[in-house]
Amino acid sequence: MTRRRQIYEGKAKILYEGPEPGTIIQYFKDDATAFNAEKKGTINGKGVINNRISEHVFTRLAQIGIPTHFIRRLNMREQLVRQVEIIPIEVVVRNVAAGSICKRLGLEEGVQLPHTLIEYYFKDDALGDPLVSEEHIACFNWASPEEMQDMASMAIRINDFMAGMFAGIDIRLVDFKLEFGRIFDGDYSRVILADEISPDGCRLWDIKSGEKLDKDRFRRDLGGEEEAYQEVARRLGLLNGEDNGPGEVLDMDAHRGRMRGKSPKPTK
Numbered sequence: 174m175t176r177r178r179q180i181y182e183g184k185a186k187i188l189y190e191g192p193e194p195g196t197i198i199q200y201f202k203d204d205a206t207a208f209n210a211e212k213k214g215t216i217n218g219k220g221v222i223n224n225r226i227s228e229h230v231f232t233r234l235a236q237i238g239i240p241t242h243f244i245r246r247l248n249m250r251e252q253l254v255r256q257v258e259i260i261p262i263e264v265v266v267r268n269v270a271a272g273s274i275c276k277r278l279g280l281e282e283g284v285q286l287p288h289t290l291i292e293y294y295f296k297d298d299a300l301g302d303p304l305v306s307e308e309h310i311a312c313f314n315w316a317s318p319e320e321m322q323d324m325a326s327m328a329i330r331i332n333d334f335m336a337g338m339f340a341g342i343d344i345r346l347v348d349f350k351l352e353f354g355r356i357f358d359g360d361y362s363r364v365i366l367a368d369e370i371s372p373d374g375c376r377l378w379d380i381k382s383g384e385k386l387d388k389d390r391f392r393r394d395l396g397g398e399e400e401a402y403q404e405v406a407r408r409l410g411l412l413n414g415e416d417n418g419p420g421e422v423l424d425m426d427a428h429r430g431r432m433r434g435k436s437p438k439p440t441k
């Protein structure tokens with residue numbers, strides 16, 4: 174068993190050095206945080222499901238020509254990705270008013286926005302990830318104008334694709350957060366999609382009932398978060414033998430059996 178070097182531990186993931194230069198292993202934890210980590214907890218099996226959902230979404234996005242850091246899933250909780258220099262901006266795409274925009278602008282939750290909005294937040298935990306404008310990003314050189322253009326056009330394409338994908342399984346894509354990174358080739362760099370796409374960073378509502386199928390169940394103490402994440406995976410065809418994409422399906426019952434009495438740990 175080789176010991177891998179841990180590069181970084183975040184709120185929901187641990188990053189390890191990958192097997193080849195320029196690669197990283199993303200390990201998905203069950204830990205959940207909200208309100209800038211003031212609220213902490215765990216959602217059983219979340220890491221396993223997010224690893225699989227994110228693999229599915231990134232693979233589908235690659236098929237429509239979005240460049241991503243995803244290489245392949247390694248096991249239940251880990252995926253191999255390209256090492257990038259993370260751009261310190263969270264790109265939030267909103268179709269429907271929910272969360273912080275309701276508080277900030279006094280909007281009623283659930284109101285369809287007149288058109289899709291893109292917002293930028295500066296990634297800084299100590300500052301609570303403040304909302305910033307393109308002017309701030311240019312002024313402090315967090316991203317170049319070309320990088321901003323690439324991120325915005327990818328965000329719109331990703332939104333169009335994901336809104337359709339989720340509508341097909343009776344889920345309303347309310348909003349979501351993206352992170353991008355730079356990869357270097359000599360003096361030249363380009364921007365690719367990084368991090369993860371999962372119910373941790375999206376608002377997903379059942380189209381008919383309006384039921385929340387995302388991290389708001391945890392943020393707002395609604396309960397049933399484990400089932401909600403599983404429901405998203407199930408509808409995407411990723412649970413128990415209903416696969417409709419590449420890679421293997423998840424058998425959460427078998428996973429629970431294996432995990433009983435054990436706390437999940439990084440493997441290998």
Ligand code: UDP
Pocket residue numbers: 208263265271272273274302348349350373374375376388
């Ligand atoms: N989001 C995220 N990480 C963050 C902040 C927001 O993944 O640090 C996601 C969140 O899950 C939601 C969207 O971005 O899908 C918009 O979040 P919002 O600004 O409404 O903030 P919140 O109400 O979640 O604090």
